[in-house]
Structures are given as C-alpha cells and as structure tokens.
Amino acid sequence: MTRLTDETLMAYADGALPEAEAAQVASALEHDAEARAIVAEFRRTAELSRVAFTDVMTEPVPEQLVRTVLGAETRGVNVVDFAQARKPRPSPWRTALPLAASVLLVLGVAATQFLQQLPTEHAIALGPVPKASPLAEVLETKPSGTPVTLARRATEGADHLMIVATFRDRKARICREVEALDQAMQPQLAGVACRDPANGDWMVEGTARIAASAAPSKPGYVPSGSDEKDVLDGLLALLGATQTLSADEEQNLMRQGWR
Amino acid sequence: MNATDTDIRHEIVALLPRLRRFALALAGSRDLADDVLQTACEKALGRLEQFTPGTRLDSWMFQIVRTTFIDHTRRQQRRQHADLTPDLAESLPSDARIHEQTAARADLAIVRAEIAQLPHEQREVLALITIEGLSYQDAANMLGVPIGTIMSRLSRARKKLARALDAPSAGPGHAEGMPQ
Structure with a gap:
C-alpha cells in the first residue's frame, strides 16, 4: 500500500508516478476526500505557476540578448547564393511584378518570438504553425509553385499561399519557403518554415514582409537594404540552405510524410 | 565561429524565451531577470566548448542562469530585498485596449509575487519543474541533491503558495517593500 504523503500526492498530481503506483494512489483516493483535495490543490498551484509566467513567453526578447548570443553573426552573415540554387519561379505573374519597394525583415533564426512579431492575423507568423491552419496544410501537402486559395480572407491581404x-x-531539417499572395497574386509576405523531425511540427523561422509602398520602419524590425532577395537570402543563409530539392525529391518526401 | 558553434548559438536563441521565463521566476523582476540572463549568456558563450553535444542544452543553460543569479544575489546581498521585490506595477497593463484583462493579470501578478516570496531552494525547484517542465530526476541531477529532497522542497513550495493564495489578507501586500 502506497502511503499518501504530500510528496506522493504531488507526484501523482504531476503525473510523475510510475503507472502501477499511480493506479494504487488512484484507488486509494476513491475513499479519501482529504487526499483528493490535496491533489486538486497541487494541480491548482502547478497551473497557476505556469500561467503566471506565460506572458514572458509571448513578449519579444530584448534585442540586446539576441545580439549577444548570435555575436558576430548578426553583423556579417555569410550569404550563400541561394537565389542561384532556387528553382526558377514557376508563376508567370512574377515577371510582371514591380520590385518590392520596401521589405521589412524579421530575423527569426530559430523559431520563437524573440523580436517584434508580426500580428498573428498574418497568414505566415513567426513561431509554431498551428496544427489545423491553412499554412500547416500547405506546408505539409502542397508542391512548390502551386498557389492555394485561402478559404477565409481573415489574414491581412493574403488570399493565397504558395510554396516557393x-x-x-x-541540420538536415526540411524547410520550405512560402509566400502569401494577395488577390492580384502579388506576394505580400514571405516566410521560411522548418519541420521538426521529432514531432512533425512546423515552425516559421523567419518572415520577410514585402510591402508595395515604403512603410515606416517599426521598432523591432530590422529594415533591410533593398529588395526581397537580400532579405530571404540572409534568412536562408542563417539556416544554412544551399540547395533546393528537385520536384521529384519533394514529391517523394511529401508522399512519405516528410520522413 | 565554426558550424557547431553557430548551431548552438541558434539553439540558445530559440531557448531565450524559456530562459527569460526561468530567470524571471528566480529573480522576480524583469530588469533583474534580463541582467542575469545577459550575464549568463555571456558566460555560456565564453565556454561553449564545455557543452557536451547530445546532452540537454536547456538544462545546461538553466544551470548557468541559476548560478549567475546566485552569484548576483550574493554580490548584492544588501540590496537583495529590493531586487527580489516583484514589480507588481510592471505586470499591470498600461494599454487601455487590454483593460478587460486587468483583473486576471493582477491575479497572476499576485501569484508571481508569492512565488518571489518563497525561499530560494523552493523557488528554483518550482521554476525548474513546474514552470519549465523538467522531471524531478533531471532537477535532482542539475542541483546535485537527492530526488527526495527535490520532492519535499517542491511540495513545501506549493503548499505554501496555496496557503498564501487562499489568504488574501496575507497576500503579497504582506511582504516587505510591496506596494499595497
């Protein structure tokens, strides 16, 4: 018989007991209202402690910290000429585009919202990609060069998503460059998302905003030099992207669930 | 900077929000937490070669943040009380648009304030296990104490927290230097 000490009840509440012992505690709890109340209290303190600190997780990390950690890298990115390796853009409308006049880069080196985040209503937002979202579906199932029309136009100016x-x-992770296009098939936002091989979750590692007209720079954004290519190349270089997969390779991987 | 170095740096950047949360749970105020984290990151970068690839980077960084915080409070012993006093005001929204969240936020600020009142040994196990999700065993390994000690500290911390939250009159206003 397991003695119902505070420590045992806490471990039970935390799901930290071995299965057999947890089962013993569970049956002992059936006849012990006092112990049940203690378990409930341990659950409540855990929940409150976690929730009390969630705001820190969603606010931007001070840029100074990011710079400290990245060191020289933030100043002199060794740019790989990814544009050369990238597939020619398959869509005819691309050639008709005026060069983006203003691009804002959000450096999202490794996944989290440590810099000023784009509003969440954007079709492509830094951070984890929600499981059932349109972006998740496009990343998981769509080949490059095929625009997918978004069912609901809830996102700022984005009507279509297209893998580029x-x-x-x-690190040999699968990453996909994706663009959000407006009604006129003009790209508004570009991003790079990578897939965690351990759990299959996609994470947007960086986004570049492609504005039609010069937008005032906002704090937290790093204004880029000139055009979209610079921005994405910087981002891709940080990830160590050197070569795109061929359409066949892409197709095979997709069929096998990216494994 | 070699490729491995760069990878580790990127992984640390990805950990920053968690490290910051951990530092805040230990330190009680954002300013102190960010100071501690800044120093901890500088320390970590100075000894990246001591990190064993294949082991948990988060635990390694938590350990550095923790020792940095302890060093810091030792150095500033006299000012410790002022530093550890959680800044209730900073948790309250200044923006009118999020006015409706005020009540909930204030409650959470009280939880934070109570956590800040816990003895250091209890606060750090609460931060590592309950907030950061380490297992009892991982926390025991990191702190170099038996798992039984970890569990007793954690259960005492949470009992104390529960009592404090159930007794509003003995809430954070009770603590030294807290705004009423």
Whole structure:
C-alpha cells in the first residue's frame, strides 16, 4: 500500500508516478476526500505557476540578448547564393511584378518570438504553425509553385499561399519557403518554415514582409537594404540552405510524410 | 565561429524565451531577470566548448542562469530585498485596449509575487519543474541533491503558495517593500 504523503500526492498530481503506483494512489483516493483535495490543490498551484509566467513567453526578447548570443553573426552573415540554387519561379505573374519597394525583415533564426512579431492575423507568423491552419496544410501537402486559395480572407491581404522552394537546412531539417499572395497574386509576405523531425511540427523561422509602398520602419524590425532577395537570402543563409530539392525529391518526401 | 558553434548559438536563441521565463521566476523582476540572463549568456558563450553535444542544452543553460543569479544575489546581498521585490506595477497593463484583462493579470501578478516570496531552494525547484517542465530526476541531477529532497522542497513550495493564495489578507501586500 502506497502511503499518501504530500510528496506522493504531488507526484501523482504531476503525473510523475510510475503507472502501477499511480493506479494504487488512484484507488486509494476513491475513499479519501482529504487526499483528493490535496491533489486538486497541487494541480491548482502547478497551473497557476505556469500561467503566471506565460506572458514572458509571448513578449519579444530584448534585442540586446539576441545580439549577444548570435555575436558576430548578426553583423556579417555569410550569404550563400541561394537565389542561384532556387528553382526558377514557376508563376508567370512574377515577371510582371514591380520590385518590392520596401521589405521589412524579421530575423527569426530559430523559431520563437524573440523580436517584434508580426500580428498573428498574418497568414505566415513567426513561431509554431498551428496544427489545423491553412499554412500547416500547405506546408505539409502542397508542391512548390502551386498557389492555394485561402478559404477565409481573415489574414491581412493574403488570399493565397504558395510554396516557393523546399530545401534542407544545415541540420538536415526540411524547410520550405512560402509566400502569401494577395488577390492580384502579388506576394505580400514571405516566410521560411522548418519541420521538426521529432514531432512533425512546423515552425516559421523567419518572415520577410514585402510591402508595395515604403512603410515606416517599426521598432523591432530590422529594415533591410533593398529588395526581397537580400532579405530571404540572409534568412536562408542563417539556416544554412544551399540547395533546393528537385520536384521529384519533394514529391517523394511529401508522399512519405516528410520522413 | 565554426558550424557547431553557430548551431548552438541558434539553439540558445530559440531557448531565450524559456530562459527569460526561468530567470524571471528566480529573480522576480524583469530588469533583474534580463541582467542575469545577459550575464549568463555571456558566460555560456565564453565556454561553449564545455557543452557536451547530445546532452540537454536547456538544462545546461538553466544551470548557468541559476548560478549567475546566485552569484548576483550574493554580490548584492544588501540590496537583495529590493531586487527580489516583484514589480507588481510592471505586470499591470498600461494599454487601455487590454483593460478587460486587468483583473486576471493582477491575479497572476499576485501569484508571481508569492512565488518571489518563497525561499530560494523552493523557488528554483518550482521554476525548474513546474514552470519549465523538467522531471524531478533531471532537477535532482542539475542541483546535485537527492530526488527526495527535490520532492519535499517542491511540495513545501506549493503548499505554501496555496496557503498564501487562499489568504488574501496575507497576500503579497504582506511582504516587505510591496506596494499595497
């Protein structure tokens, strides 16, 4: 018989007991209202402690910290000429585009919202991609060069999502460059999302905003030099992207669930 | 900077929000948490070669943040009380648009304030296990104490927290230097 000490009840509440012992505690609890109340209290303190600190997780990390950690890298990115390796853009409308006049880069090196985040209503937002979202579906199931029309126009100016290229980063993760296009098939936002091989979750590692007219720079954004290519190349270089996958490779991987 | 170095740096950047949360749970105020984290990151970068690839980077970084915080409070012993006093005001929204969240936020600020009142040994196990999700065993390994000690500290911390939250009159206003 397991003695119902505070520690045992806490471990039970935390799901930290071995299965057999947890089952013993569970049956002992049936006849012990006092112990049940203690378990409930341990659950409540855990929940409150976690929730009390969630705001820190969603606010931007001070840029100074990011710079400290990245060191020289933030100043002199060794740019790989990814544009050369990238597939020619398959869509005819691309050639008709005026060069983006203003691009804002959000450096999202490794996944989290440590810089000023784009509003969440954007079709492509830094951070984890929600499981059932349109972006998740496009990343998981659509080949490069095929625009997918978004059912609900809830996102700022984005009517379509299109994968532009697929590649492996230096950690051999699958990453896909994706664009959000407006009604006129003009790209508004570009992003790079990578897939965690451990759990299959996609994470938007960086986004570049492609504005039609010069937008005032906002704090937290790093204004880029000139055009979209610079921005994405910087981002891709940080990830260590050197070569895109061929359409066949992409197709095969997709069929096998990216494994 | 070699490729491995770069990878680790990127992974640390990805960990920053969690490290910051951990530092805040230990330190009680954002300013102190960010100071501690800044120093901890500088320390970590100075000894990246001591990190064993294949082991958990988060635990390694938590450990550095923790020792940095302890060093910091030792150095500033006299000012410790002022530093550890959680800044209730900073948790309250200044923006009118999020006015409706005020009540909930204030409650959470009280939880934070109570956590800040816990003895250091209890606060750090609460931060590592309950907030950051380490297992009892991982926390025991990191702190170099038996798992039984970890569990007793954690259960005492949470009992104390529950009592404090159930007794509003003995809430954070009770603590030294807290705004009423």
